Amino acid sequence: MANWFECKVKYDKMMENGMQKKVNEPYLVDALSFTEAEARIIKEMTPFISGEFSVSAVKRANISELFFDETGDRWYKCKVNFITLDEKSGMEKKTASYILVQASDFQRSVENLMECMKGTLADYEVASITETPLMDVYPFEADSVKNDRPE
Template identity: 50%
Template sequence: MRTRTSTWFECKIRYDKMMEDGMQKKITELYVVDALSFTEAESSIIDEMSAYISGEFEVRDIKKAPYGEIFFSEDASADRFFKAKLQFITIDEKTEKEKRSNVNYLVHANTFNQAVANIDKVMGTTAIDYVIASVAETQIMDVFEHNSAAKLKKEEPNDVPEYEQQPAAEGEAAAE
């Protein structure tokens, strides 16, 4: 299990999808992107979806996600995302009463039971007392994490000038 804390945005994309019967149908899908602002979220989802969708698509909605952390499963069969509401239990020192605070997470899993197991796996490594208040499957299709290293590589010009990359033509000396 891997966890990632960030600012997440839920983005709805509308496009024409080719159905199994060969018909085109307008559908809306929900994706999550890691971004610092609404503008960056829109740019990221357009960049990511351009590789998967041929033709035009429209960003219909962007909203800040109600969770700050995602638990990613390493299991290849995990293809769903579940919203989990956990209650952290603390004792108020003044009143000596139990206090519960709610925190939402997004959990990557294949089944409901696997989502609960993934929560226990991650939270079991902490010393915090918690109760799983709810777990519900979402309509989220995928999560796109911010990958600054890949974007930097894509934007950096090649260090070797183009004329040095080409092999020298017959009879010409290589440029030094």
């Protein structure tokens, strides 16, 4: 199971009008510890940022699963309640799970979520879907594939 960390990176970004603006952008990385998360985000961001940058925050992200869509440029956080029946009391019990879905817009995020949840045997309901400010996501598998590739 992946351990997701949200890392905020502070740097001077060149805007489309040619001006430089200080930004503090969030990214998501898969890592085993806070230290590894910071090291991974520094490694991932170094080729893309000219000049100095710093990691301003690292915190655990409560994400249980990710659904990728290469055509999407945004990330949506979906709260999905899994419904189970309590054997003793006979009452329904809802367990919240947070899933990140990549999509180009809100409608596509709903479609992607439904498509990926199609094989789920458990009863569930979608409680909410919100767009996140995440700029990019770096899963561990993608990192190890890059390192294995001959240059």
